[in-house]
Amino acid sequence: MIVRSLNVGGTAIYEYEGKQVSTAFFKYPVEGALFLTKTGFAPDAQADLVHHGGPDKAALLYSAEHYPYWAAELGREPGPAVMGENLTVEGLTETEARIGDVYQIGEAVVQVCQPRVPCFKTVIRNGLPDMVKRVQNSGFTGFYVRVLTEGNIKAGDAVTLLSRVEGAPTVAELNHTVYHDHSDRTALERLVATEALAPVWKNWLTKLLG
Secondary structure: OEEEEEEEOOOEEEEEOOEEEEEOOOOEEOOOOEEEEOOEEOOOOOOOOOOOOOHHHOEEEEEHHHHHHHHHHHOOOOOOOOOOOOEEEEOOOOOOOEOOOEEEEOOEEEEEEEEOOOOOHHHHHHOOOOHHHHHHHHOOOOEEEEEEEOEEEOOOOEEEEEEOOOOOOEHHHHHHHHHHOOOOHHHHHHHHOOOOOOHHHHHHHHHHHO
């Protein structure tokens, strides 16, 4: 598993449904190493600090294996950071990554803590009005990590699994339960009990349990 590209970006204004929207969703590959802190890469911006950023969303990882799928869906090459991800990674998808997994990436050590929830900014970035639903249906959401050890990361760095709680749910399992089968109380209870899961997801799943 390796980092295919390291992507960051600043905020810019785009039009969406007749309104001006500030977003840092558009990210581009950079050469050389960047330092990953507890709250993200220093040069990377976040326009909406209510829904993005913070320790449980320090960096977004997305699988390079999904790019051919999106090329077919979009009818064109998707370009870099199709989901606004910081790290485009090869060999690690939602079906392999488990909540609580600890990975070494370059000098940094990170822990998988939640899936990414697709929002309307995927529409702005990719131009399909039903992009949010397409991402949910595909399960190709990407996932966020929290930073256990800060350090430099660059394209080409290995992504190495250091530890895992066997039997912990995969990112794909969370996506399936929330978007396709949230009436499954047994699955919801198992997910809520996952220690490393980000609190915002625990709260969401608890509400689904009623």
